Amino acid sequence: MIRRSRPRSIKSKEEDLKWMSHALALAAKGGVFVSPNPQVGACVVKAGRLVSSGFHARFGGPHAEVEALRKAGAKARGATLYVTLEPCSSWGKTPPCTEAILRSGVSRVVIAMTDPNPVNRGKGALLLRGSGIAVTDGVLCGAAEHQNEAFSKWIKTGLPFVTLKMAQSLDGKIASFNGRSRWISGPESRGFVHGLRQQNDAVLVGKKTWMLDDPLLSADPAGTPSLREKPWRVVIDPAMEILPRRRVFEGNQITIQAVSCKCRKNLSKNMFLKETRNILFVKEKKGRLDLRDLLKQLGSLGVSRLLVEGGGETAWSLLSAHLVDKVFWLLAPKFIGGRDAVTSVEGDGYQDPNNALNLKSLSCRQMGSDWLFEGRV
Secondary structure (H helix, E strand, C coil): CCCCHHHHHHHHHHHHHHHHHHHHHHHHCCHHHHCCCCCCEEEEEECCEEEEEEECCCCCCCCHHHHHHHHHHHHHCCCEEEEEECCCCCCCCCCCHHHHHHHHCCCEEEEEECCCCCCCCCHHHHHHHHCCCEEEECCCHHHHHHHCHHHHHHHHHCCCEEEEEEEEECCCEEECCCCCCCCCCCHHHHHHHHHHHHCCCEEEECHHHHHHHCCCCCCCCCCCCCCCCCCEEEEECCCCCCCCCCHHHCCCCCEEEEEEHHHHHHHHHCHHHHHCCCEEEECEECCEECHHHHHHHHHHCCCCEEEECCCHHHHHHHHHCCCCCEEEEEEECCCCCCCCCEECCCCCCCCCHHHCCCCEEEEEEEECCEEEEEEEC
16 A cells, blocks of 8 residues: 655745745845844734745844734634744744744744743744744754854854955965055956845954045945945944045944054044044954954944955954954956065965865855855855
8 A cells, every 4th residue: 555644745845945945035135124132023924825934023022923924814823834934932122923923823933943032032932832833943943054054153253254355366475565445356256246145144344454545435336425324334443543534434334443452542632532422442362453352342333244345454453363254355367566566465364375274165156257256164
């Protein structure tokens, strides 16, 4: 006799994958607007048909599953709820999502990833199971964890997920010997960078970069002052030398100056600094700003995703301190030359090449005339 349970099980798994993929696509719509909260998507399915869907659209707004269940109304009774992150079971800015799920009458909940927040971790699924709701977890878990890698790191360590972006020539230069760097990469690469900025809470540059390039750091593809408030612009300015006429103060994006704690006494002497509220006093370590302390402070302000576009010294400081999670390296097919030209990674460097940092999960693709390398540190 042919048993029919196996084909039904396979079909059920296929359905779970289909609808969880839909929920993940919904979650992506939240983008940086939900930060530092996670991106979450949810959909209500009954008899193989989509009843309703929702996603977390903004920080402090309704959670994805609550939004989907609200739209479903009475049709949620006996249905399956797909959600990309374990429903919360504790109060935050909104009531626990588990309460809405229990009221809705759904018979089954399918979860992609467990909540990494220790306040909620495992508790939501346990509560639902204890209330008689069937729970399946781990469906497309890897995709969900990748989508919320910044949130997971931030909630566990208090540090933002750091992406280092660099555009260099074939001979490793990011500027000529006289400091000129516009433009090393092509228009397609520059468009990619503007999109990358829109995905992050803040963009950080080092002192030499703002001195030589006077960057705007706009998220506007046209390269004009942005109407967006994000990404914030973080400028390493140890001695408080930056002037109001610099382009990093144009537009609506918030600009934060990271300065040495030693400069706190100078605050009362400078009228410009009196009017500037966005200053972070950072500890020093071996005569330089302690970048881990800076990242910790940015994390406490809700920055869970940080893009670094600094120069070679900033890149080395972060890489050597193991503070970088991901890199985007743009390689332009040109030679700049010059023994005094700026290279993409400077600092002291490693004495032995065998001890150098290696990238993993490396991928490469062409972008216009340039090549983009992406990898994990």
